[in-house]
Amino acid sequence: MASRDIELESISHPISRTGVFTTPDESGTQQADSQPEDGRQEFSLPPVDGGKDAWLFLAACFAIEALVWGFPFSFGVFQDYYSTHEPFAGSPNVAVIGTCAMGIMYLTCPLMMGLCRIFARWARWTSIVGLFTMCLALAMSSFSSNISHLIATQGVLYAIGGGIAYCPCILYIDEWFVQRKGLAYGIMWSGTGLAGVVLPLLMEFLLRTVGFRTTLRIWSGVLFALTIPLSFYIKPRLPYSATSHVKPFSLSMFLLPTFWLYQLANVIEAMGFFLPGIYLPNYARSALGAASYGSAAHYPFGVMMDIVRKGESLDQGYIDPSMVFGWLAAGRGIGNVVSGPLSENLIRSLPWKGNTAPFGYSSGYGSLIVFTGVTALLGGASFVWRRLGML
Template identity: 45%
Template sequence: MATTTVLELSELSEHYNAPVRTTSKTLRGGYTTSPKASGYATPPRQIEAATTVLTGQPEFSLPPTDRGKSAWLFLAASFLIEAVVWGFPFSFGVFQDYYQTHEPFAGSSGIATIGTCAIGVSYMGFPLVVLLQRLYPRATRYGPKAGLLVMSLSLVASSFATTVPQLVVTQGIFYAIAACTCYCPCMLYLDEWFVSRRGLAFGIVWSGTGTGGFLIPLLLEFLLGKYGFRTALRIWAVTLLIVTMPLIYFVRPRLPISSSTHAKPYKLPFLFDKTFLFYQFASMAESIGFFLPAVYLPTYARSFLGAGHFLAALTVMLINVSAVIGTIVMGSLTDKFGISTCLIISTMGATLATFLLWGLASNLATLYAFCILYGLFASSYVSIWPAMTRDIISSAMSADESPAGENRAASYDPIMILGVMTAGRGLSNVVSGPLSEALIKNLPWKDEAASAWGSGYGPLIVFTGVTAVLGGTTVVCKRLGWMDRY
């Protein structure tokens, strides 16, 4: 005898955090909502629960969003996975400083490419992994385990490298692909567990990178100094496996997956959305300069200011620990304030810190002040992405209401939008590697200007500051009406 499964009709609007048309709609996972006569659904908190009939399934109720033990355990596990998975590549400045001064890589070119690939390739692979996990949701649960195993193996393989290209492939590309596979389910399921506190939840998870980026360099600096890079990589590979494997148990979906779910054609109409394109351009422009300080500051502190290895590595740690505060605070602000306000805070803070503090840094105290403020403001930019996603979808829904509306917003996937924006950030990161090496080649402006401007890193500082400004261009574009649809 058929039984019923109780689902909330609000699930669709929870994914978009905005009203949705209440026509018959198939949700991800195979469930279908019942149509009403006309009009729009009210916000999620005001919708009465509806039922969907599925054969062979027991009756149950879904765990609550934004609260409850399961939601917070999921968030805590995602935060810790973020910390260990992404804290390592974001600590690459420590490895770069080591590789440049120790055999067999001392004097080799392209060392910066290792770090940019570890971050950039993983970012660029995000949409593809999200697409595959949307098409095959039942296989998504195995992604973290498979990705974790490959990450650990790639680090072990890196420990046997004798050339920079070998490190690019193992510590860079292979690690990146595996990290993306391991991490993507956290983003997919977070969109199910948190609705009204979504910005805060994303901010907390993304602050894991800063937490790991603060603590992991301390361990890596110790291991590299005591054992060398080969043993250091092997120790971290084992540590990564032991720490992360138990956390995967808590990375589970809130919405049940139908056993009858099959792969279906997947559309990406938002790729041609004007609002999305403006946000994507601004985000990519900001990203191309965002990663450079964390990569070059240790070398800058050691070569220009005479800092020891620990004091040089402290620059990266300060950026990362302040990023923890920045991403959480900004995530909370996006739930309460307009997107333009948040963008102004992030971009102006990063720009002023770059030009006034790094540009004038002639001692470690000033440089450390820059690291703190840059991590606080520049790192918070990604926490505005969920608000950008809401704006993109809300704008599309408004357009659907116009006489020429095409009802495209219903097929906008917020996580895929974030995925494509992440890919753009990754592309910018990969480009920034060789571009940054060109900017400091032969140390231009050296001894021709005061403070850091004349250190040989002057063009790099200018480039970082200008790209931070470009990240806020959508504030002006919205003010001028260029992002309006009609």
């Protein structure tokens, strides 16, 4: 009960210590709904931080996280296939497909979060719309005959659908989990790690046995069958009548130096973060003769709350953590989109190939390896800034 009271403190709506909402009428007095003697309209809420509804919500978020993000993170096997099979062999900008898919999903996060907050009554249904759009995009991409078609469908359209489907998960998780919020985010984001291990192996097998057209059609059908039923569990804990009275979110985070310092490190780190997943299959085939795949995780599980606390301490008004997440995700998307064409230039003509450098630096991917390492190092700049008292 204590965790429920903590969460509902931010709602400017009459709430009793028992967690029961009371609804005022237009005149400002409490309006009864048939039964309460004290003139209050009462309805109960499912428990926070536990209970059937909370865990079903988290399980659905885990699955949607894995299926929405797992496919773009598996793009390395598709890039390897497209680069070596007709009708795409030798085409430029193959890497743009994968970076476009992930980049647009990240970039549209603040827009989707804002729209879900503005049109809160309809927000819970956006997951269904987004998942249907993703399935349609994959089915359409199976008819592609050139790279431009793949960028438009497997890249842009899939990303738009993925962003629409995923944002309600972030928006509602703060309602379902308060004291266990860190655990909830960890469980949800682990879905990407699981998918990053399983899906590349599955996609490689399908591509090798049935080709890319049938693979995309099979995955489109599987995605639809798995995610559409789950989307009905992605729903708010608080009714619309209560959330409509929540403090309006602001963009005062942009006035905080803390936000921009984190964002700078975030963008730089993102420029190199996605490249190993994209180029690992090509590198493994050319340099090692075998393939191995890794998983990728999301970025800082505590940065959001640090920015929120800093804003509160400086009297910047209410800063919504979900909007902080959205804008940090947009910064990550900038780094992702830039990394596509940048990586193409870094390995053009396979520089350093055949020189005397040790390990993988003489494979032709040496410049890419160095760039990835440097961006990872600079991505930890917030550690230095904190030691200097800048955060």
